[in-house]
Amino acid sequence: MHERKDPYPSRTSGKAQTIPRQDQVVYSRWSAGAPLSEDETRAFDRDGFILLRDLFDAGEIEALCRDAKRMLTASNGTLDPDTVIAEPDSGAVRSVFKVHEQSAVFARLAADARLAGVARFLLNDDVYIHQSRMNYKPGFQGREFYWHSDFETWHVEDGMPRMRALSMTVLLTANTPYNGPLMLMPGSHKSYIVCVGETPDDHYKMSLKKQEYGVPDDELLTQLAEDGGIAAPIGPAGTVIAFDCNTMHGSASNITPFPRSNAFIVYNALSNRLEAPFGPARPRPEFIAARTSVRPVVPVSGPLIQSAA
Amino acid sequence: MHERKDPYPSRTSGKAQTIPRQDQVVYSRWSAGAPLSEDETRAFDRDGFILLRDLFDAGEIEALCRDAKRMLTASNGTLDPDTVIAEPDSGAVRSVFKVHEQSAVFARLAADARLAGVARFLLNDDVYIHQSRMNYKPGFQGREFYWHSDFETWHVEDGMPRMRALSMTVLLTANTPYNGPLMLMPGSHKSYIVCVGETPDDHYKMSLKKQEYGVPDDELLTQLAEDGGIAAPIGPAGTVIAFDCNTMHGSASNITPFPRSNAFIVYNALSNRLEAPFGPARPRPEFIAARTSVRPVVPVSGPLIQSAA
Numbered sequence: 001m002h003e004r005k006d007p008y009p010s011r012t013s014g015k016a017q018t019i020p021r022q023d024q025v026v027y028s029r030w031s032a033g034a035p036l037s038e039d040e041t042r043a044f045d046r047d048g049f050i051l052l053r054d055l056f057d058a059g060e061i062e063a064l065c066r067d068a069k070r071m072l073t074a075s076n077g078t079l080d081p082d083t084v085i086a087e088p089d090s091g092a093v094r095s096v097f098k099v100h101e102q103s104a105v106f107a108r109l110a111a112d113a114r115l116a117g118v119a120r121f122l123l124n125d126d127v128y129i130h131q132s133r134m135n136y137k138p139g140f141q142g143r144e145f146y147w148h149s150d151f152e153t154w155h156v157e158d159g160m161p162r163m164r165a166l167s168m169t170v171l172l173t174a175n176t177p178y179n180g181p182l183m184l185m186p187g188s189h190k191s192y193i194v195c196v197g198e199t200p201d202d203h204y205k206m207s208l209k210k211q212e213y214g215v216p217d218d219e220l221l222t223q224l225a226e227d228g229g230i231a232a233p234i235g236p237a238g239t240v241i242a243f244d245c246n247t248m249h250g251s252a253s254n255i256t257p258f259p260r261s262n263a264f265i266v267y268n269a270l271s272n273r274l275e276a277p278f279g280p281a282r283p284r285p286e287f288i289a290a291r292t293s294v295r296p297v298v299p300v301s302g303p304l305i306q307s308a309a
Numbered sequence: 310m311h312e313r314k315d316p317y318p319s320r321t322s323g324k325a326q327t328i329p330r331q332d333q334v335v336y337s338r339w340s341a342g343a344p345l346s347e348d349e350t351r352a353f354d355r356d357g358f359i360l361l362r363d364l365f366d367a368g369e370i371e372a373l374c375r376d377a378k379r380m381l382t383a384s385n386g387t388l389d390p391d392t393v394i395a396e397p398d399s400g401a402v403r404s405v406f407k408v409h410e411q412s413a414v415f416a417r418l419a420a421d422a423r424l425a426g427v428a429r430f431l432l433n434d435d436v437y438i439h440q441s442r443m444n445y446k447p448g449f450q451g452r453e454f455y456w457h458s459d460f461e462t463w464h465v466e467d468g469m470p471r472m473r474a475l476s477m478t479v480l481l482t483a484n485t486p487y488n489g490p491l492m493l494m495p496g497s498h499k500s501y502i503v504c505v506g507e508t509p510d511d512h513y514k515m516s517l518k519k520q521e522y523g524v525p526d527d528e529l530l531t532q533l534a535e536d537g538g539i540a541a542p543i544g545p546a547g548t549v550i551a552f553d554c555n556t557m558h559g560s561a562s563n564i565t566p567f568p569r570s571n572a573f574i575v576y577n578a579l580s581n582r583l584e585a586p587f588g589p590a591r592p593r594p595e596f597i598a599a600r601t602s603v604r605p606v607v608p609v610s611g612p613l614i615q616s617a618a
Contacts, residue, residue, distance in 0.1 A: 140527055144562050177486040178539045180561060218449055222566035230487045230565060252489060253453050253562040256539060257531035 003260035006278050010156050010162075010194045016217030018191045023163040025189060025244055027124035027269075035117045044122060048189030048247035051233040052240040060304040061238040062174075067105045068134050068172045068261055083287050090141045098287040099263065100132040105304065110265045113299035115168045118242060119267035123164055126296040130154070130165060130268040131288060134172070136261045137180055142254030144180065147221055149193060150266070151245040153214050157199060158289035163247040165268040172261045175234045178181045178255035182241060182262065187228035188248035193220050199279045203209075206280045216248070224248055270296055313586050317472075319503045320467050325526030327500045332472040334498060334553055336433035336578075337464045344426045353431060357498030357556035360542040361549040364423045369613040370481075370547040376414045376508045377443050377481045377570055381406045404550030408572065409441040414613065418573045422608035424477045427551060428576035432473055432565050435605040439463070439474055439577035440597060443481070446489055451487065456530055458502060459575070460554040462523050465588035466508060467598035472498075474554040474577040481570045484543045489563035491550060491571065496537035497557035502529050507586045525557070533557055550616040579605055 007022050026045045030038050036050070044050045056064075071079060072093055083097040096102070100110040109115065110129050117126045135145070149240040150167065154160040175181035233241050243249065243265075254260050274291045278285050283291060316331050324590050335354045339347050345359070353359045365373075380388060381402055392406040405411070409419040418424065419438050428436045444454070459476065463469040484490035502525040542550050552558065554575075583600045586592050592600060 126535050140530070144564055146564055165427055176539075178541060178561075183487055183565075218566065221449070225566045230485075232487060252487075252564055255559050255561055256492075257457055257527065257534045281497055 003247060008151075008155050008192050009278070010152050011197055011199055011213060011279055014196050015194070016196050016220055017194045017293050018220055019191060019194060021054050021163060021190050021246065026122055027164065028121050042243070044242065047186040047231075049184050049186070049231075049233070049241055049243035051235065052242060053235060054238070055240055056238045056304065063105050063305045064170065065172050065237060067103045068263065070135060071099065071103060072136055075279035076124050080287065082285065087138070087141065087143055089143065090138075092138045092141065093136050094143070095133050095135050097131070097133045099134050100129055100265065106132065106263065107224040109170065111297050111300045112304060113301045115240070115265060116267065116297045116299040120190050120299065121164060122166060122242075123267065123269040125164070125271050127267040128270055128290065128294045128296055129265065130160070130290050131151065131264070131266040134261065135264065136259060137251070137254050139179070139257045139259045140255060142180055144253045145251045146234065147216055147248055147250040148214060149216070149246045149248055151194065152195060154245065154289065155215065156174060157277055157284055159270060159275040159277040159283060160268065161275055162272050163244070163246050164272040165266060167243050167245070168265045168267070169243070169264070170263040171235060171241075172237050172241045172263055173259050174236050175239070175260055175262070176258070177232065177234060179256045179258050179260040180251045181232045181234050181260065182249060183230050183232045184243060185224045185228050185248040186231050188224045189244040189246040191224065192246060193217065193248070210300065221248070262307070267297070270294070317460075317464050317501050319461055320506055320508055320522060320588055323505050324503070325505050325529055327529055328501045328503060330472060330499050330501055330555065335431055337430050338475065344430050347597070353553070356495040356540070358493050358495070358540075358542070358550055358552035360544065361551060362544060363547070364549050365547045365613065371507050372414050372614045373418060373479065373572065374481050374546060376412045377572065380408065380412060380443060382443055389596065391594065396450065396452055398452065401447045401450065401518065402445050403452070404442050404444050406440070406442045408443050409438055411575065415441065415572065417609065417613050418479065418572070420606050420609045421613060422610045424549070424574060425576065425606045425608040428475060428477065429608065431475060431551075432576065432578040434473070434577040434580050436576035437579055437599065437603045438574060439469070439575070439599050440475055440575040442573050443570065444573065445568060446560070448561050448566045448568045449564060450486070451489055451569060453558045453562045456525055456559040457523060457555055458525070458555045458557055461502065463505060463554065463598065465523060466586055466593055468584040468586040468592060469577065469581060470584055471581050472553070472555050472607070473581040474575060476552050476554070476575045477576070478550040478552070479572040479574070480544060480548045480550070481546050482568050483545050484548070484569055484571070485565075485567070486541065486543060488565045488567050488569040489560045490541045490569065491544050491558060491560050492539050493539045493552060494533045494537050494557040497533045498553040498555040500533065501555060502526065502557070530557070536547055576606070579603070
């Protein structure tokens with residue numbers, strides 16, 4: 001068998017360590033025609049994320065929230081049951097995957113120029129949807145998402161070769177300091193944390209509920225947090241957080257009465273399509289990591305929804 | 310048997326409901342000689358808590374932190390083992406009770422005029438230590454404390470007759486928006502939430518790890534949070550939060566690398582000493598709820614520690 005060289009080995013040894021990022025963060029050169037300002041572009045490169053406010057109008061946000069709620073409360077048979085993930089304790093819906101194929105308005109959102117255009121600019125390539133999901137984090141009992149680099153998982157478990165992907169998070173309830181907002185470690189995307197342990201087959205079924213492999217080492221996490229601090233951008237529904245695939249992020253539990261529901265659309269560069277996983281032999285299923293349904297997104301301008309008028 | 314009239318029944322029926330507070334919040338009339346400003350006094354009355362900054366100097370804070378750490382890492386036999394409570398999952402130390410009897414510096418803290426003097430003023434009575442503890446909430450895996458009114462538990466399980474007690478929380482690490490700071494619902498102290506369910510005997514052993522009885526109803530919690538919002542006062546080590554015994558409070562999990570350690574000293578009015586519990590027959594042990602070791606605190610002025618000079 002041909003042995004691939006792995007630029008980002010992880011879960012292959014007992015030693016946790018940091019290796020420097022070997023890929024660009026912003027792949028385009030900024031110019032006046034870019035869909036981000038020069039400051040925003042620089043901030044994304046430096047911090048590994050940016051906050052984008054007021055991209056959507058009230059009607060668009062309402063349509064997204066309505067459809068997020070429809071999927072949350074969908075009766076059996078409406079959604080692909082594999083794509084619905086429950087909280088480990090309460091059984092409440094934690095995530096629904098593949099929302100861009102199970103909802104017309106989320107399909108339209110994923111193609112929207114305000115998101116896909118920015119992704120194409122930052123990655124300087126055609127992009128496709130690697131993954132999409134709603135994370136609901138219900139009130140009272142919403143469980144935390146522990147710190148992780150998405151890329152570490154996508155590389156090891158899905159075979160994403162390089163760091164040339166990003167997530168767009170669209171807040172669909174207010175994210176406040178209190179209801180378990182997304183936390184990110186600024187600058188962490190410049191380091192790759194090699195995790196210890198191997199990955200059992202079919203690990204993903206558990207890991208979507210509670211991560212046990214690909215968990216970064218305490219000491220290295222502390223170093224990242226001491227170097228760059230912790231940020232928790234907040235805002236009303238409709239706010240967007242764009243973050244690099246290797247930015248360390250997580251979120252605390254939500255005991256407030258107010259759910260924290262965020263949509264995630266993950267764009268990968270077409271040139272960065274999945275190969276065989278670098279870890280386990282069997283790749284994760286298509287609804288978590290698009291392998292065959294790879295279609296370049298053609299950005300669509302204009303409002304998300306037809307005006308009712 | 311003589312039937313006591315219970316002004317604050319809870320856990321006696323299947324119906325969650327709210328009954329209005331039947332006690333004062335601030336028992337003294339403010340005057341120029343008071344240990345709080347008029348604004349602070351009014352805020353405590355209105356919100357059920359106040360933040361007190363810069364009460365202690367750097368040397369005092371360091372002495373408290375050092376002794377908090379000593380108790381956290383104390384070898385077997387140094388502390389009363391009953392007073393040390395572990396996290397349900399990780400086994401890490403979650404709380405140490407009766408710190409004012411297991412540490413000279415915490416004994417001195419509990420008697421300090423800056424805390425005890427304020428408690429005496431707000432409660433307009435001699436005060437004694439009903440309970441004291443360190444809550445450590447370690448980094449990475451610190452578990453949440455779910456919403457509760459202290460008074461509901463102290464009344465039902467310990468037999469505290471009326472709302473005439475308060476907690477002083479002394480932050481002993483920085484409390485940030487990220488590491489699971491104390492959250493309070495402003496104004497919630499004016500309503501008493503009647504909880505459903507009965508209380509099993511020896512419930513306290515579990516409840517110190519994870520509350521299952523005396524849990525307020527979702528709908529009533531939502532109402533309180535919508536009425537008054539949620540506040541999470543933050544600050545560096547040494548900051549003090551004083552809050553009424555019936556203020557609804559809790560805190561989220563802590564996945565950051567930075568522990569969130571807070572000391573709690575609970576002062577009860579001498580006239581409000583414990584009676585027989587209103588719920589279970591057997592009262593909780595002395596280290597959680599002082600019943601026999603009731604000594605009025607004589608406030609001590611001056612620095613917490615002797616200067617090293």
